[in-house]
Amino acid sequence: MTFVSDLIEPERRTPVAMDVDICVVGGGAAGVAAAVSAAQCGARVALVERYGFLGGTLTTVSLGSICGLYSVKGREVTPVVGGFVDQVVRELDQLGGRGETVHWLKTASLPYDLFKMKVALDRLTAIEGLDVMLHSLVVGVAKDGEHLTHVLVETREGRVAIRARQFIDCSGDADLCARSGAPFDLDLENLQQPTAMFRMMDVDAEAVARTDRAALHQHLERAVNDGLDLPRTAGGVFMERPGLVHLNITKVSIDGAAPHPLSSRELTKAERLGREQVLLYERAFNQYVPGYASARVLDTGAAIGVRESRRILGEYVLTGEDVLGLARFPDAIACCAWPMEDHAAGRATRWVWLEEGGHFQIPYRSLLPRGVDNLLVAGRCASADHAAQASIRVTAQCFAMGEAAGVAAATAVDQGCRPADVPAHELRHALQARGAIIETTP
Ligand SMILES: Cc1cc2nc3c(=O)[nH]c(=O)nc-3n(C[C@H](O)[C@H](O)[C@H](O)COP(=O)(O)OP(=O)(O)OC[C@H]3O[C@@H](n4cnc5c(N)ncnc54)[C@H](O)[C@@H]3O)c2cc1C
Missing domain, CATH: 3.50.50.60 (FAD/NAD(P)-binding domain)
Structure with a gap:
């Protein structure tokens, strides 16, 4: 500042x-x-x-x-x-x-x-x-x-x-x-980049279950090839309950670097950029990923996720x-x-x-x-x-x-x-x- x-x-x-x-x-x-x-x-x-x-x-x-x-x-x-x-x-x-x-991948986790x-x-x-x-x-x-x-x-x-x-x-x-x-x-110089997490509702649970990380990556790469500037094409999808998923997929940087995690000004920019990215991913998922054709963003986290x-x-x-x-x-x-x-x-x-x-x-x-x-x-x-x-x-x-x-x-x-x-x-x-x-x- x-x-x-x-x-x-x-x-x-x-x-x-x-x-x-x-x-x-x-x-x-x-x-x-x-x-x-x-x-x-x-x-x-x-x-x-x-x-x-x-x-x-x-x-x-x-x-x-x-x-x-x-x-x-x-x-x-x-x-x-x-x-x-x-x-x-x-x-x-x-x-x-x-x-x-x-x-x-090669691991396991517990949804909540x-x-x-x-x-x-x-x-x-x-x-x-x-x-x-x-x-x-x-x-x-x-x-x-x-x-x-x-x-x-x-x-x-x-x-x-x-x-x-x-x-x-x-x-x-x-x-x-x-x-x-x-x-x-x-x-x-070497900080991990943050993510604006979001949830999507009205997804087709069965189609989502059939789409593993590798398939998701391919669908999102297609979106990038068609001109959608997605910062990340590999990410996590966790089913919270049927029809509702968490997505760990945005990645926010400012001039190519992680925003300063202790600067209110940079965090302000990061929060706004994160929300714009979420809209872009909503489009990409609707158009390119099976099971998301009528899905909508329910919400983002209350704050951007600093790693x-x-x-x-x-x-x-x-x-x-x-x-x-x-x-x-x-x-x-x-x-x-x-x-x-x-x-x-x-x-x-x-x-x-x-x-x-x-x-x-x-x-x-x-x-x-x-x-x-x-x-x-x-x-x-x-x-x-x-x-x-x-x-x-x-x-x-x-x-x-x-x-x-x-x-x-x-x-x-x-x-x-x-x-x-x-x-x-x-x-x-x-x-x-x-x-x-x-x-x-x-
Ligand atoms: C985008 C993202 C995705 C992730 N995905 C996963 C995942 O899928 N599964 C998983 O297990 N882990 C995941 N992680 C990692 C993991 O969730 C966090 O690293 C972990 O929860 C950190 O816990 P913590 O208690 O150390 O800190 P935090 O969760 O950061 O908690 C710190 C708390 O301190 C409070 N606080 C800070 N400063 C002050 C202050 N001055 N006065 C009072 N309160 C203050 C904050 O409000 C906050 O509640 C993810 C992290 C991020 C950022």
């Missing part, structure tokens, strides 16, 4: 609205998992979310299916994530919002109903010890040396502070870490070599079998696959930012390089990282220590007792 001049704001007195053990910033997959898990360990927790519902990318952007739950060998599907995500799936089940596992996911997360967070604040944006911090003392939150009643002993950054963009002075990487922004430089930076080498760590807190899925420039997505049926582990140190002694991070902004982030950013791993951060923060509160001093073996045992999957046969 360019500035016209400066304004000196008057000094202000900010009321402290809450004094809790743990404050979690961001109510996406990682944040909900962190907050619920910490509260289930007995901590008093505040969860602060800027939108009016929980779920982050899952519900704001609207995805259609949970990726990262399984490792896949042929048709054989083995769960690699358990624990908190099982609570989510159970709640969805009770609401009738859970789909059947679908196989696609978008609205019911919002309700499931409302219900899971309605527990003793957890205070959820929606419509509340974290805008600053107060520190004492390397120790965070408060976050500053803009609410509908004005600015308030929340005091806590431990903090967890699940903002996806590492807002809290950045405001606290923790080091991060933001590689604007990558700040990545924390923590005590360990997970790398693409770790992913492909199926790395194991003594302080592992989660497993991941998802390929590196890079939405780089061009009409295709770059997939880099792990050995079939294999998985790697995510270490606890990737949740520990440097330079702030009572702060954890979880989710897509955890400590990983660009290549590894392209794998661990999917929803199931964000749930798993969030759960680990929540349990670790609660342990740090109990033991009166820094998260970095929580013994990794104790954390692993606590996670396994909750159903988390950490050790599976390679």
Whole structure:
């Protein structure tokens, strides 16, 4: 953003609205998992979310299916994530919002109903010890040396502070870490490009089921050859219910590059470009893809889907070599079998696959930012390089990282220590007792 001049704001007195053990910033997959898990360990927790519902990318952007739950060998599907995500799936089940596992490319995922996911997360967070604040944006911090003392939150009643002993950054963009002075990487030259997700209604379910990714690609390439300037001809279609599909197919760039994910001006352009692309795809699907002749766009997500922004430089930076080498760590807190899925420039997505049926582990140190002694991070902004982030950013791993951060923060509160001093073996045992999957046969 360019500035016209400066304004000196008057000094202000900010009321402290809450004094809790743990404050979690961001109510996406990682944040909900962190907050619920910490509260289930007995901590008093505040969860602060800027939108009016929980779920982050899952519900704001609207995805259609949970990726990262399984490792896949042929048709054989083995769960690699358990624990908190099982609570989510159970709640969805009770609401009738859970789909059947679908196989696609060399992987598999679990479809969900978008609205019911919002309700499931409302219900899971309605527990003793957890205070959820929606419509509340974290805008600053107060520190004492390397120790965070408060976050500053803009609410509908004005600015308030929340005091806590431990903090967890699940903002996806590492807002809290950045405001606290923790080091991060933001590689604007190499960022994944965002997508405006949309849903189409009145599709012919049977024809859609017969059109696999390869066939879809061919139909959309025909549209491009006929002059429709589609940015992408390979993408995902997930059936939410008969006649209603989610499409992961647009790809938004500005002058060939990913929009700056932290610039309001560039995000404004990106949102508008995304909606224009959706109209173009509606035309392409109507004319070229079987099953969509009378289909219409129902809606777009509430916000464009940003895949990558700040990545924390923590005590360990997970790398693409770790992913492909199926790395194991003594302080592992989660497993991941998802390929590196890079939405780089061009009409295709770059997939880099792990050995079939294999998985790697995510270490606890990737949740520990440097330079702030009572702060954890979880989710897509955890400590990983660009290549590894392209794998661990999917929803199931964000749930798993969030759960680990929540349990670790609660342990740090109990033991009166820094998260970095929580013994990794104790954390692993606590996670396994909750159903988390950490050790599976390679
Ligand atoms: C277009 C797209 C398609 C994808 N497709 C799939 C898919 O099909 N399946 C899959 O499993 N994964 C998919 N992913 C990846 C995955 O959904 C996300 O990476 C994951 O959900 C991220 O979870 P998170 O909790 O780390 O962050 P987010 O989901 O980004 O959540 C962060 C939350 O923090 C809130 N927040 C941010 N800053 C503040 C602040 N300052 N104050 C208060 N609140 C704040 C946000 O509003 C948000 O709710 C996709 C991602 C994108 C972008």
